[in-house]
Amino acid sequence: MLSGKGEGAADVILVGAGIMSSTLGVILNALEPDWKILILESLDDVSQESSLAWNNAGTGHAALCELNYTPERADGSVDVSKALKINEAFEISKQCWSTLAQRGVIASPEKFIHRVPHHSFVRGEANTSYLRRRFEALKGHHAFDGMQFANTAEEIAEWLPLMMDGREKTEKLAATRMSIGSDVNFGELCRQFIDYLRKQGAEVLLRHKVTGVDREASGWRITAKNLASGGKREFRAPFVFLGAGGGALPLLQKSGIPEGKGYGGFPVGGQWLRCDDPALAERHFAKVYGKAEVGTPPMSVPHLDTRVIDGKRGLLFGPYATFSTKYLRHGSILDMPLSFRPDNMVPMLAAGAQNIPLTQYLIGQVLQSPRQRFQALQAFIPMAKFEDWKLVDAGQRVQVIKKHPKLGGVLEFGTEVVAAGDGSLAALLGASPGASTSISIMLELLARCFPQQISSEKWVTSLQALIPSYGEHLLENRALFDRVRSWTSEILGLRAPLPEIRVPASAGVASSQAS
Numbered sequence: 001m002l003s004g005k006g007e008g009a010a011d012v013i014l015v016g017a018g019i020m021s022s023t024l025g026v027i028l029n030a031l032e033p034d035w036k037i038l039i040l041e042s043l044d045d046v047s048q049e050s051s052l053a054w055n056n057a058g059t060g061h062a063a064l065c066e067l068n069y070t071p072e073r074a075d076g077s078v079d080v081s082k083a084l085k086i087n088e089a090f091e092i093s094k095q096c097w098s099t100l101a102q103r104g105v106i107a108s109p110e111k112f113i114h115r116v117p118h119h120s121f122v123r124g125e126a127n128t129s130y131l132r133r134r135f136e137a138l139k140g141h142h143a144f145d146g147m148q149f150a151n152t153a154e155e156i157a158e159w160l161p162l163m164m165d166g167r168e169k170t171e172k173l174a175a176t177r178m179s180i181g182s183d184v185n186f187g188e189l190c191r192q193f194i195d196y197l198r199k200q201g202a203e204v205l206l207r208h209k210v211t212g213v214d215r216e217a218s219g220w221r222i223t224a225k226n227l228a229s230g231g232k233r234e235f236r237a238p239f240v241f242l243g244a245g246g247g248a249l250p251l252l253q254k255s256g257i258p259e260g261k262g263y264g265g266f267p268v269g270g271q272w273l274r275c276d277d278p279a280l281a282e283r284h285f286a287k288v289y290g291k292a293e294v295g296t297p298p299m300s301v302p303h304l305d306t307r308v309i310d311g312k313r314g315l316l317f318g319p320y321a322t323f324s325t326k327y328l329r330h331g332s333i334l335d336m337p338l339s340f341r342p343d344n345m346v347p348m349l350a351a352g353a354q355n356i357p358l359t360q361y362l363i364g365q366v367l368q369s370p371r372q373r374f375q376a377l378q379a380f381i382p383m384a385k386f387e388d389w390k391l392v393d394a395g396q397r398v399q400v401i402k403k404h405p406k407l408g409g410v411l412e413f414g415t416e417v418v419a420a421g422d423g424s425l426a427a428l429l430g431a432s433p434g435a436s437t438s439i440s441i442m443l444e445l446l447a448r449c450f451p452q453q454i455s456s457e458k459w460v461t462s463l464q465a466l467i468p469s470y471g472e473h474l475l476e477n478r479a480l481f482d483r484v485r486s487w488t489s490e491i492l493g494l495r496a497p498l499p500e501i502r503v504p505a506s507a508g509v510a511s512s513q514a515s
Contacts, residue, residue, distance in 0.1 A: 008233060008234055008235040008236060009036075009235070009236050009237070010036045010037060010038035010203070010235065010236070010237040011032075011035035011036045011037065011237060011238065011239065012025070012028055012035055012036070012037045012038070012237055012239050012240075012241070013038045013039075013040065013220070013222055013235055013237040013239070013240045013241070014037065014038070014039045014040070014240075014241050014243060015040050015210050015222070015240065015241065015242050015243060015244050015248075015251060016039075016040075016041060016049075016242070016243040016244030016245060016247065016248070017039050017040075017041035017043075017046035017047065017190070017194060017204065017206070018046070018047055018049055018050065018051040018190060018243060018244070018245055019047065019051040019186045019187075019189060019190045019193075019435045019438060020243040020245075020428050020434065020435070020438060020441070020442075021039060021241060021243035021244075022039075022046070022047075022189075022190045022193035022194050022197070023193065023438045023439065023442055024241055024243065024442050024445065025037050025039065025193065025194075025197050025202060026100065026105060026193045026196065026197065027096075027439075027442050027446070027466070029197060029200055029202070030462060030466055031453070031458075031459055031462050031463070033200070036201070036202075036203075037197060037200075037201075037202040037203070038202070038203045038205070038235060038237065039194070039197070039202060039203070039204045039205065040205050040208045040210055040222070040224055040235070041204070041205065041206050041207075041208065042207065042208065042209040042210070042227065042244075042247075042330075043206065043207070043330060044206055044207055045206065046190060046191060046194050046204070046206075047186070047187040047190035047191055047194075048330070049245050049246075049328055049329055049330065049395055049396070050245050050246075050329075050395035050396070050397065050431070050435075051186045051187045051190050051395075051435065052187045052395065053185045053186070053187045053188065053307070053309045054272075054274070054307075054309070054316075054392065054394075055187075055329070055393075055394050055395030056186065056394065056395055056435070057287075057303060057305050057307075057316060057318075057319075058183045058184050058185060058186070058305065058307055058309075059118075059181075059183070059184070059287055059303075059305065059436070060090060060113070060181065060182035060183065060184045060436055061086060061090060061432065061433035061436035061437065062086065062087045062090035062091070062118075062181070062182075062436070063082070063083035063084070063086040063087045063090075064087070064118035064144070064147075064178040064180075064181050065118035065119055065120045065176070065178065065181065065287060065288070065289040066083075066120075066289050066301065066433075067120055067122075067131075067134070067289060067290075067291050067292075067301065068292060068301055069082045069083040069086055070082070070083050070134050070137070070138070072130055072133075076133070077133070077137070078130070078133050078134045078137045080134070080137045080138055080141075083138065084141065084143060084475055086433055086436075086437065087143045087144070087475075088143070088440075088473075088474045088475050089433075089436070089437035089439075089440040090433075090436050090437060091143075091469075091474055091481070091484065091485060091488070092437075092439050092440050092443075092467055092469065092474075093436060093437060093438060093439040093440070094484075094485075094488040094492060095439075095466075095467045095468055095469060095484055095487075095488055096439040096466055096467050097109070097113070097189075097439075097488070097492060098487065098488045098491035098492055099465070099466050099467070099468075100466075101491055101492065102491065104196075105192075105193070105196045106189070106192050106193075106196075107192055107195075107196075108192070109491065109492050109493060110493055111185070111188050111192075112184060112185045112186070112188040112189040112192065113182055113183070113184050113185070113189075113492050113493070113494070114182065114183045114308040114493070114496075115179075115180070115181070115182060115493065115494045115495070115496050115498065116181055116182060116183040116285065116286060116287055116306050116308070117159070117177055117178065117179045117180075117181050117285070117286050117287070117498065118177075118178045118181030118286070118287050118289075119159060119160065119175050119176060119177050119178075119286050119287065119288045119289070120134070120175060120176045120288075120289055120290075120291075121156075121160070121163070121173070121174075121175045121288045121289070121290055121380070122173070122174050122175070122290065122291050123171060123172065123173055123379070124172055125172055127174070127291055128151060128172055128173065128174035130291075131149070131174045131175075131176060132149065132151070132174065134176075135147060135149040135176050141475075142478040142481055142482065143474075143475060143481065144178070146178060146179065146180065147176055147177070147178050148176060148177045148178075149174070149175075149176050150174065150175050150176075150177070151173065151174040151175075152173075153167065153169045153171075153173065155175075156173060156174075156175045159175065159177050159286065160175065160284070160286060160288060161283060161284075161501055162280070162283040162284040162381055162501075163284070163288065163304070163380055163381055163382075165283075165381075165382065165383050166382040166383040167382050175288075179498070180485075180489070180494060181287055182492075182494060183287065183305070183306060183307060183308050184435070184436070185308070185309055186435045188309075205224070207226065207227040207228050208224040208225070208226055208227070208233070209224060209225045209227055210222055210223070210224045210244075210251060211223050211224060211225050211232070212224075212254065213240070213242075213251055213254040213255040213425075214254075214255075215255070215256070215257075215424075216236070218236070218238060219236060219237055219238035219239070219240075219424060220236065220237060220238070220239075220240045220255075220424065220425060221234055221235070221236050222234070222235045222236070222237070222240060223235075238424060239423075239424055239425070239449065240424070240425045240426075241425075241426050241427075241428075241445070242255075242425070242426070242427035242428070243427075243428050244328075245327075245328060245395075245396075245398070246265065246267060246326075246327035246328045246331065246335070246396055246397070246398035247327055247328050247331065247335075248427045248428055248429055249263065249264070249265045249327065249339055249398060249427075249429060250327065250335065250338065250339055251427065252418060252427040252429070253339065253341060255420075255425055255427075257420045257421075257425060258421070259418055259419060259420055259421060260418055260427065261343040261344070262343050262344050262347050262402060262403035262409075263344060263347075263400065263401065263402055263418065263429065264339060264340075264344040264347055264348040264351070264401035264402075264409070265327060265336070265339060265398040265399065265400065265401060265429070266336075266351070266352075266355075266398065266399045266401055266411055267323070267324060267325060267326060267327055267335070267336055267396060267397070267398050267399075268321055268322075268323065268362070268396075268397050268398075268399060269321070269322035269323060269324050269326075269329075269393070269394065269396050269397075270318065270319035270320065270321060270322060270393075270394035270395070270396075270397070271318060271319065271320045271322055271391055271392065271393055271394055272316050272317060272318040272319060272320070272391070272392050272393075272394055273316070273317045273318060273320075273373065273374070273377055273389040273390070273391060273392075274314065274315070274316055274317075274389065274390055274391075274392045275314060275315040275316075275317075275388050275389050275390075276312075276314050277388050278312075278313070280315060280388060281306070281313040281314055281315055282313070282499075282501070283501060284304070284306060284315060284501070285306050285313075285498060285499055285501055286304075286306055287303065287304075287305045287306060288303060288304045288305075288380065289301055289302075289303040290302040290303060290379075290380070302317070302318070302319075302376060302379070302380065303317070303318070304316075304317045304377075304380045304381070305317070317376075317377050317380065317381075317389070318394070319394055320365055320368065320373055320376075320391075321361065321362050321365040321366075322362075322365065322366060322393075323362045323363075323365075323366055324396065325337060326396055327339070327396065327398050328396055329393070329395055329396045331396070344401070344409075346403075346408050346409060347401050347402060347403050347404070347408060347409025347410075348401055348409060349408075349409070350404070350407055350408030350409035350410075351401045351408075351409040351410055351411040354407065354410070354411070355411050358411070370386075370391065371386075373391070374386055374389070377389065397431040397432070398429070398430070398431065399411055399412065399413055399430065399431065400412045400414070400415075400416050400429045400430045402416070412430070413430075413431070413432070414430050414431070414432070414433075414434075415428060415429065415430035415431065415433075415434045415437075415441060416428075416429050416430050417441065417444055417445050417448065419445070419448045419449055423448060423449035423450060423451065424449070426445050426448065426449050428441065428445075439467070443463075446459075468484055468487075469481075469484050
C-alpha cells in the first residue's frame with residue numbers, strides 16, 4: 001500500500017481510540033511496520049467510551065458462565081454451538097495478547113488481565129435442571145475441561161460465600177465453576193496498545209471529531225473538526241476503519257457505501273451498582289452470571305462481578321438497562337433521530353414492531369426505584385446493605401438493526417463487520433462480546449478488506465507468529481488447544497493462585513482457599 005503525499009496523508013486512518021481501533025492498529029503494524037497509521041478521537045483521551053474499565057463488566061467472554069450463549073432447545077436439550085465458537089475466539093485473543101506481551105507491545109499484562117473464576121448461578125427447579133443439562137453438554141468438550149457443578153448450599157458456599165450468607169438452606173440452587181476465567185481491563189489494554197503505536201510512529205489526534213467521510217479516486221478523504229481550535233482539517237488514506245463504537249453507524253452512513261445501506265442502530269444504556277468497600281470485596285472473588293427472566297433480552301442477564309482495576313478489587317452488579325437516543329455516552333440525543341434514512345426506515349420500524357417486549361422491558365427498567373434495583377442485588381447477596389452500594393452509569397451500547405428479506409428488519413445482538421466492496425473502508429457495529437473476541441473480529445476484517453495480502457506468504461507467516469493456532473481449528477484439535485491454553489495462561493498470569501476468600505465466623509461458612 002502506498003500512502004498519499006503531503007500533510008494529512010496516511011496509509012490507514014482509524015476513527016475512534018478504543019479497543020477495536022487500537023487492536024487493528026497493532027495487528028496492521030505487525031504485518032506492515034512501514035504503514036503510516038493515523039488515529040482520530042473526539043474525546044480528550046483514549047478508551048473513554050465502552051472500553052473504559054468501569055463502563056463494562058470486564059468479563060473475558062469465553063462462554064464459561066454466560067447462559068445466554070447456551071439456549072435451551074424446544075426438546076429440552078441445550079445448544080452449545082455458540083458457546084464453543086465464543087470460547088475459541090477468546091482463546092485466539094489470548095494467544096495474540098501473549099505474543100504481544102512477549103514482544104513488549106503489551107508492557108504489563110498484569111495491569112490488564114487477572115485470573116477470576118467464572119460461575120453460573122441459578123435458582124428454582126426449572127433453572128437448576130437447565131444448568132445441569134448445560135453442564136452435561138459442555139463438560140465433555142476439551143474447551144470446558146475442569147468445569148464443576150454443585151447443587152447444595154454447602155458446596156456453593158465454598159465458591160461463593162458472600163452470596164450464600166443469610167440464604168435459606170432449603171432454597172433450590174445450582175452453580176457451575178470454571179476456575180480459569182478472567183477479568184479484563186480493556187481500557188488499560190487499549191492504552192498500552194496506543195502507547196506502543198505512538199512509539200512506532202503512529203499519529204494520535206485527540207479532540208478531533210470526524211464530520212466527513214468521502215470517497216476519492218485514491219481512497220478516502222476524512223474531514224475532522226478540531227474541537228480545541230474549532231478549525232477543520234482533511235486527512236487522506238487508501239484504507240479507513242470506523243471503530244468508534246456507537247458512533248460508527250453515523251459515520252458509515254456518511255460514507256455512502258452501498259454495503260452500509262439498510263443498517264440502523266438501537267441504543268441501550270446501562271447502570272451498575274458498584275461497591276468499593278475492601279471488606280466486601282475480600283468476601284467475593286468471582287464473576288457470577290445468572291439467568292435472564294423469560295421474555296427479557298440477553299442484555300438483561302444479571303451478574304455479580306469482581307473487578308480488578310488499578311490494583312484494587314471492587315464489586316459490580318447489574319446491568320440495569322436505561323434508554324437514551326445517544327449512540328455514545330458522550331454523544332448527542334440527536335444521534336438516533338438523525339440516523340433515520342430512507343434506506344433503513346423499513347428495517348428500523350420493523351425491528352421496533354417485533355421488539356415491543358424489549359421496549360416494555362426498558363420502560364420498566366427506567367421506572368424502577370432505587371429500592372427495586374437493590375432487590376435484584378439481594379437475589380444474589382441476601383445480606384447486602386443499601387448503603388454499601390452506589391448507582392453508576394455504564395457505557396452506551398448500540399445494537400445492530402439490519403434488513404431481513406421476510407421480516408423487513410431484525411434487531412441483532414453481537415458484532416458485525418460492514419465493509420466496502422473494494423475493501424477500502426470497514427465499520428464495526430454492535431456490542432458484546434466484541435472486545436473479548438476482538439482478534440477474531442479483526443481477522444475477519446483483514447480477510448474482507450485485504451484478501452490478497454492475507455493469503456500471501458508474508459502475512460500468513462506473520463499471522464502464524466502472532467497467533468500460533470492461526471489456520472487451525474482449536475475446537476477440533478485437543479492437543480493444540482491444550483498447548484496454547486497452557487502457554488497463554490503462563491504468559492498472562494492466569495495460573496496465579498487465587499486469593500483466600502475472607503468469611504466472617506458469623507456467616508457460618510468455612511473459609512476456603514479457591515483452586
